Amino acid sequence: MALKITPYETVIGARVEGLGLTAPPDLAEVHALEAALELHGVLLFRDQRASPAQQVAFTGAFGPLAPTEEADARLPDQPEIFVVGNVGDHPVIFSSPEPDGPLEWHTDHSHRKEAARASLLYALEVPPAGGDTLFACMYSAYDSLPPKRQALCDGLRLIHSASGLRDFIEEQGIAPTAAKRTTVPDPPVERPLVRRHPLTGRKALYFGSRVSVAIVGWPDNDARAFIAELTEHACQEAFQYRHSWRAGDALFWDNRRLLHAGTPYDTQGTVRLMHRTTLRETEPIR
Numbered sequence: 377m378a379l380k381i382t383p384y385e386t387v388i389g390a391r392v393e394g395l396g397l398t399a400p401p402d403l404a405e406v407h408a409l410e411a412a413l414e415l416h417g418v419l420l421f422r423d424q425r426a427s428p429a430q431q432v433a434f435t436g437a438f439g440p441l442a443p444t445e446e447a448d449a450r451l452p453d454q455p456e457i458f459v460v461g462n463v464g465d466h467p468v469i470f471s472s473p474e475p476d477g478p479l480e481w482h483t484d485h486s487h488r489k490e491a492a493r494a495s496l497l498y499a500l501e502v503p504p505a506g507g508d509t510l511f512a513c514m515y516s517a518y519d520s521l522p523p524k525r526q527a528l529c530d531g532l533r534l535i536h537s538a539s540g541l542r543d544f545i546e547e548q549g550i551a552p553t554a555a556k557r558t559t560v561p562d563p564p565v566e567r568p569l570v571r572r573h574p575l576t577g578r579k580a581l582y583f584g585s586r587v588s589v590a591i592v593g594w595p596d597n598d599a600r601a602f603i604a605e606l607t608e609h610a611c612q613e614a615f616q617y618r619h620s621w622r623a624g625d626a627l628f629w630d631n632r633r634l635l636h637a638g639t640p641y642d643t644q645g646t647v648r649l650m651h652r653t654t655l656r657e658t659e660p661i662r
């Protein structure tokens with residue numbers, strides 16, 4: 377079957393058929409998928425059965441990989457795989473245990489010196505309910521702001537820090553061992569709130585609801601209120617794609633353009649297990 381890309385009706389999201397994770401894409405396929413990623417922001421591959429090595433080879437066709445800094449969450453034989461889920465001694469859980477708990481919207485590795493350009497998350501086992509992942513389009517978020525607000529945002533610089541993620545984990549009482557994963561000594565980084573996508577030239581908001589812990593030159597209270605309000609606007613339903621996972625699904629998303637958030641699931645009574653590969657950002661963020 378030839379490569380087929382079917383966009384969803386939401387502002388982001390498309391399904392890919394005719395190509396899977398078990399073989400690395402050739403150059404023409406890489407270009408076609410890059411173009412689709414640029415257009416749609418997040419791509420779904422269904423019914424996959426990829427080994428860790430195959431997933432690494434597939435993702436590696438798009439550029440250099442960025443293994444997680446959380447050494448305990450790497451797959452021992454395949455360190456480029458980040459094991460996301462509630463199994464083993466080192467659970468990695470991004471959501472509150474409360475069904476209606478708050479969401480932690482973010483873009484991967486924004487608090488690391490080298491951010492992530494794109495991520496590929498492959499579901500091995502999913503709970504019968506809950507554990508959806510939400511994505512929101514930050515072009516839409518920026519474009520829909522009133523011009524004065526856009527001008528304000530254009531000039532702001534935010535501090536991104538792993539401490540914000542640790543605070544979220546502690547506040548929500550997420551499995552205590554999960555908190556360990558944020559003890560990696562990552563110095564905070566400063567980022568522009570508005571970045572231009574290096575491929576499209578479009579402006580996107582670039583921040584996280586918790587990982588962005590401060591605004592340069594602002595009092596802390598004002599910064600917190602501003603980030604909370606901005607999250608409300610930027611991640612509104614109209615700009616979202618919601619993914620309800622099936623085992624065998626793989627999602628490939630653009631961290632330059634989207635924020636995402638995991639939604640709650642029963643971490644005690646069900647299993648959710650995913651493998652993530654992450655592409656390193658290779659362009660300056662500006």
Ligand code: OGA
Pocket residue numbers: 460470484495497507508509510636637638639650652
């Ligand atoms: C991630 C992530 C959310 C989820 O893997 O980067 O944020 O729903 N996952 O597992």
Ligand code: MN
Pocket residue numbers: 482483484636
């Ligand atoms: Mn993430």
